[in-house]
Amino acid sequence: MWHFGLVGSLAGWELRRSARRGQATRVRLVLLYTLFLTFLAFAAYWFQPLSVCELFRARSLILSPSDATKFAEAIALVLLEAQLAAVVAITPAFAASAVSEEKDRRTLPLLLTTLLTDREIVFGKAVGQIVFVLAALLAGVPVLMITQLYGGVDVGFLAAGYAITTGTVVLCVAIGVNAACHAPDLRSAILRAYGRVAVVVCGSFIPLAFASPFGVLAVVARDPISNAWFYAAAFGYPLLQALVGVVFLVNGVRSLRLRDATAGPPPVTAYPQPPKPADPPLLLPEHDAPRDLPPLDAADPVLWKERCVSWRPAWAMPATSKVAGVVAATAAALLFVGGAWTLIGRFTRNFDPAEAERLAPRPGPTETGGWLLLSAGVFAAGRYLLPLAVGVSGAIAGERFRNTLDILLSTTLDRRAILRAKVQAYAERGTVFAAVAVAAIGMAFIADAGIRAGLAAAVLASTGIAFVLALGSWLTVRCSGDVRAFRLLLPVTMLVVSWPVAAWSFASGEFAVPPEVLFRGFLIAAGVCAVVAAVLWWRAGSVLSRGE
Secondary structure, eight states, X not given: OOOTTTTTTHHHHHHHHHHHTTHHHHHHHHHHHHHHHHHHHHHHHXXXXXXXXXXXXXXXXXXXXXXXXXXXHHHHHHHHHHHHHHHHHHHHHHHHHHHHHHHHTTOHHHXXXXXXXXXXXXXXXXXXXXXXXXXXXXXXXXXXXXXXXTSOOOHHHHHHHHHHHHHHHHHHHHHHHXXXXXXXXXXXXXXXXXXXXXXXXXXXXXXXXXXXXXXXXXXXXXXXXXXXXXXXXXXXXXHXXXXXXXXXXXXXXXXXXXXXXXXXXXXXXXXXXXXXXXXXXXXXXXXXXXXXXXXXXXXXXXXXXXXXXXXXXXXXXHHHHHHHHHHHHHHHHHHHHHHHHHHHHHHHHTTSHHHHHHHTTOOHHHHHHHXXXXXXXXXXXXXXXXXXXXXXXXXXXXXXXXXXXXXXXXXXSOHHHHHHHHHHHHHTTTHHXXXXXXXXXXXXXXXXXXXXXXXXXXXXXXXXXXXXXXXXXXXXXXXXXXXXXXXXXXXXXXXXXXXXXXXXXXXXXXXXXXXXXXXXXXXXXXXXXXXXXXXXXXXXXXXXXXXX
């Protein structure tokens, strides 16, 4: 047992608890898989056009000392960046669960009655999680030491990389514990933790990239070891991260005891307490009056209920989602108008022989208009699909979570009709954004790859939306809660939103893909999405009908 103080005795207990659950093995495996796949992908990219199999079987592949040094320096930086990304992805969830599990299991009041102070509880759990993650990171040391076989990689750079990774672990754990101290449950804590990590650690991915550990690690890789800026960035930046983490932990200590049932009685005052209002109030204010609802549709009461009084999960953050929805809708509208205006202007100028001859060798306006339309399609697809994923993932799983599914299934309504009505109610909302997304993506590829490829891209965008609907319907039937269904549906939704950008990059990059290949690829992908969506929709209805 450690003596009581800043850390207390909870750090050792946290380490034993994590080890008994087998979390250390899982974290090490995730880290090793990440480093292994990163090494294979980067080696295939570096030695292209050789494939991975040919690369590791090629006996004639002999590198000069300068080429081996360049490869070693590049692969060391990439492996450190991949390890840092794995740390950022895993650490906040472990840190948030250390405190939130005490709240969910209602053991935090018992912990607060012990001789441990709030500071010892928060700092003890944080230190336990920091030591746990750092111990798991030791599994990646042998992989990075392999780069020493190629020569050219200084041990000082590897030490600087691990110093930055250590500072990032401290900051991520502090953010996770702070979020758990403020949030009432684990789901809210994880959402708040990853939101703060995206801003503080990742720099919101683009605006503050050079202030994030990923950017600092890239800067350290370019500076010589003898430079004073190297030591300032390599060891001063982790110290700054640790200080910011301490600030987060101090704030978490102050908010650990919320004003709830565990906070004790209110302070005694010399003045009488004011009378409490009636619960429920005798007179409802005008703004709390129930709104007028349309008459009940006897033909489809479930659809009427979902349209008029639908349920929104507590973790959906309605205020934040409204702001993000307005921003995405505004951006999609402006980009669509700008891209369409650019393409129409170029089309009308082509009727003038002089203008057509002048614009023929310069495809700049067409590419600009296509990029604007493609961006509009991505924003519109995200504005439609993300709220759709939240709603569809909770259509049946939300009823199961609220213990109302058995009552709904005990009615005489057809179970497939119940699922169809719930999915239809969420699919109807914001269909104008779906139409804009399909039209914008099709117009963008028409401007760059021709009419056939553009029409095929529009068809693929439509089947992608249908695939998200079908997969969400199957997940909401199979999963025990709406959070799990949404967590599994979110990666597929992001893939459907972002595939036009990847396809556009392949079509207009250094190795340009012919329009005919794009046309066939889009049609094949659309056919696969349509078939899989039909199978998933049929399976969802069958599982719900059987009551599994």
